Amino acid sequence: MTENTLETREASAPHAPASTNGFAVASLVVGLLWLLWVGSVLALVFGFVAKRQIRERGQGGDGIATAGIVLGSIGVAFLLLSLVAAIS
Numbered sequence: 001m002t003e004n005t006l007e008t009r010e011a012s013a014p015h016a017p018a019s020t021n022g023f024a025v026a027s028l029v030v031g032l033l034w035l036l037w038v039g040s041v042l043a044l045v046f047g048f049v050a051k052r053q054i055r056e057r058g059q060g061g062d063g064i065a066t067a068g069i070v071l072g073s074i075g076v077a078f079l080l081l082s083l084v085a086a087i088s
Contacts, residue, residue, distance in 0.1 A: 019059055022050075023049045024046075024050035024068065026068075027064070027067075027068025028064050030042045030072075031043030037079040040071070040074075041076065
């Protein structure tokens with residue numbers, strides 16, 4: 001009986017929230033700013049580094065890293081389209 005009560009108490013005990021990965025936040029911020037498209041490349045790099053660290057360390061911020069990667073990808077796509085349009 002005591003063992004079952006202990007298991008129930010452990011299962012319902014609150015856990016400390018996982019910290020948000022700093023690279024994920026940096027990826028989102030730089031992806032939003034773009035910084036003359038250099039930020040887009042940095043957003044991609046920071047986003048992928050964040051995803052790996054989140055997996056390895058069990059941190060939070062996976063969605064933030066994904067948003068940074070998406071914004072970085074959009075910025076790089078605009079850069080490539082601009083270069084193609086300028087060359088044409």
